């Protein structure tokens with residue numbers, strides 16, 4: 214009987230993973246990758262150490278997610294929990310920005326700036342420094358275990374773990390004052406969550422960047438599957454010009470020995486495959502494993518230069534330009550390629566959200582009040598026959614300085630603090646607010662029993678400073694149901 218699915222004894226359902234050991238390469242795309250790697254790592258590691266003076270009542274760290282006080286600081290911008298829609302807006306802008314970049318220049322994010330790409334590239338560079346370039350790594354992998362091989366393995370994995378620890382270490386500095394936390398980490402006084410976060414991020418960085426590498430892009434990340442919806446025939450992508458490269462000549466010698474044969478420019482040297490960080494052969498056409506890093510272009514261009522042939526056998530190009538080149542026509546002008554309905558819509562949406570957020574950030578109120586009426590009991594009859602209601606009032610002072618404000622009511626009765634007494638009741642009270650804090654105070658309002666069962670009452674908070682900023686909240690005053 215035939216084996217199901219044609220599987221015989223010893224067959225496997227999945228092909229075993231072939232470890233990708235990319236060869237070092239030089240060229241413009243490699244230099245650009247170095248530049249982006251340096252910039253992104255610099256931003257990541259240095260940002261928590263930047264200082265920003267906000268006065269004596271707020272932290273002086275330029276970028277800080279202050280979980281304890283529920284604030285997000287970004288240079289001169291401070292986001293409170295009730296303003297979280299700004300963070301949501303930033304995330305939407307990031308997503309639209311990614312759509313825009315993908316539709317214009319293909320998977321540039323994947324190839325250059327994605328953290329998985331940057332850290333994998335860094336890990337591979339460390340691997341080459343310790344084990345040697347691709348061929349040396351292949352020889353080392355095949356060699357029996359020895360003291361020298363074990364030493365290299367320990368050095369490589371130790372270096373990867375150190376990078377992982379530095380990555381996790383830098384991350385926690387975004388959530389607390391960086392210099393203080395750094396001191397506490399070394400003296401053992403940091404909270405356990407700091408140590409456990411470093412441990413977790415060290416492990417994930419080591420596993421994702423050192424062990425899984427290209428498999429994250431090919432099998433785990435959803436973005437390669439989604440991005441096809443943003444790309445069209447005018448999006449840049451890596452293209453092997455098969456009409457120029459085929460039929461292949463299988464080696465430099467044959468190309469030189471038989472120049473008269475009708476051969477293509479590709480000499481089947483596999484240099485483009487050897488440098489590919491995801492281990493694919495771009496000559497098989499566009500594929501999900503291609504992160505469009507351009508390293509195969511660098512490798513092939515250097516081969517073409519050595520052969521004295523025109524470069525760009527593999528190139529960044531659009532489907533339309535590739536077809537035009539094949540026909541011998543002129544390519545689409547770069548501006549026309551970029552300015553098309555899809556990119557313009559993404560750009561307009563990105564600008565609109567950004568401008569709206571900037572405008573509202575600038576004009577947002579720095580004083581806020583909210584009122585919660587006590588429901589149990591809803592009302593109390595006082596000894597003089599009047600009715601009393603209770604309220605919890607929260608006043609947010611969003612300024613990084615103390616402020617004096619006046620709280621007043623319109624519509625009904627007089628108010629006093631819960632801990633005070635009725636004799637101090639008035640229509641307005643003065644309060645001193647701490648800088649950058651929420652003041653919670655319980656108040657009573659009393660009014661004559663005669664009146665509507667439910668009456669509107671308006672609470673107004675006015676800052677007693679030259680700006681005179683005000684905030685208003687509406688609530689109700691409840692009386693017992695009138696007896697027939």
Ligand code: SF4
Pocket residue numbers: 451485488489490491492493494495502503504505506507508509510
């Ligand atoms: S095929 Fe070329 S562009 Fe694509 S991932 Fe490999 S080296 Fe980078």
Ligand code: SF4
Pocket residue numbers: 458478479480481482483484485486496512513514516526527
């Ligand atoms: S590097 Fe260029 S010449 Fe060599 S196999 Fe790749 S496409 Fe062909």
